[in-house]
Amino acid sequence: MIDLAFDENGLLPAITQDDETGEVLMLAYVTEEAVAKTEETGFAHYYSRSRDELWKKGATSGHVQHVSDIRVDCDGDTLLYLVQQDGGGACHTGYRSCFYRTLSGEVVGEKAFDPEEVY
Amino acid sequence: MIDLAFDENGLLPAITQDDETGEVLMLAYVTEEAVAKTEETGFAHYYSRSRDELWKKGATSGHVQHVSDIRVDCDGDTLLYLVQQDGGGACHTGYRSCFYRTLSGEVVGEKAFDPEEVY
Numbered sequence: 001m002i003d004l005a006f007d008e009n010g011l012l013p014a015i016t017q018d019d020e021t022g023e024v025l026m027l028a029y030v031t032e033e034a035v036a037k038t039e040e041t042g043f044a045h046y047y048s049r050s051r052d053e054l055w056k057k058g059a060t061s062g063h064v065q066h067v068s069d070i071r072v073d074c075d076g077d078t079l080l081y082l083v084q085q086d087g088g089g090a091c092h093t094g095y096r097s098c099f100y101r102t103l104s105g106e107v108v109g110e111k112a113f114d115p116e117e118v119y
Numbered sequence: 120m121i122d123l124a125f126d127e128n129g130l131l132p133a134i135t136q137d138d139e140t141g142e143v144l145m146l147a148y149v150t151e152e153a154v155a156k157t158e159e160t161g162f163a164h165y166y167s168r169s170r171d172e173l174w175k176k177g178a179t180s181g182h183v184q185h186v187s188d189i190r191v192d193c194d195g196d197t198l199l200y201l202v203q204q205d206g207g208g209a210c211h212t213g214y215r216s217c218f219y220r221t222l223s224g225e226v227v228g229e230k231a232f233d234p235e236e237v238y
Contacts, residue, residue, distance in 0.1 A: 022141025027197045071218035078146045080218045099190035099199045
């Protein structure tokens with residue numbers, strides 16, 4: 001087991017990547033508890049900094065993430081979750097990926113669902 | 120131009136993905152200046168928190184990253200650099216990706232170069 005370098009708030013960034021398409025879906029933060037829950041259950045868990053709580057992705061929307069592997073970077077301070085995304089999209093806006101825009105604001109991502117029907 | 124939500128230290132995480140293979144290569148932090156330099160030059164720039172300075176990836180190793188696009192996430196607080204990686208690998212350990220290990224410590228990544236010959 002690799003020692004993870006959590007920051008002063010007990011957090012690490014976790015990148016979430018679609019295991020089949022390779023698409024980067026989102027980035028969120030994890031605590032030690034979130035990583036343990038992810039390993040235990042096979043569903044991606046994160047820590048919501050705004051709500052200040054452990055968060056199972058898809059608990060509200062049903063769009064859970066099945067985690068097939070967790071990778072650690074060279075410094076032990078970033079994780080990579082490899083997942084199968086239920087419901088077509090990871091982003092609360094309805095896009096498949098949270099990274100659906102370029103820096104200039106052009107929308108290049110694919111809409112996967114209607115957020116009004118899900119939330 | 121999307122307003123970026125830099126944190127209290129003026130930083131944002133940037134994920135770096137190989138534009139051709141889809142492989143996630145690394146995560147590093149950027150300042151407003153690093154993003155501007157990246158856009159200006161077409162080469163990935165980051166901010167080194169340990170050295171406390173703007174950092175052109177590959178300045179020492181020659182393993183620069185040609186940035187073809189920059190994506191922004193829904194909250195404007197994470198970037199995704201799409202790059203072509205020179206020299207075969209992004210990681211200072213010689214692996215192609217910094218995410219070359221599983222959580223249990225198994226090495227699953229591909230060695231791309233010998234770091235002793237590069238640094």
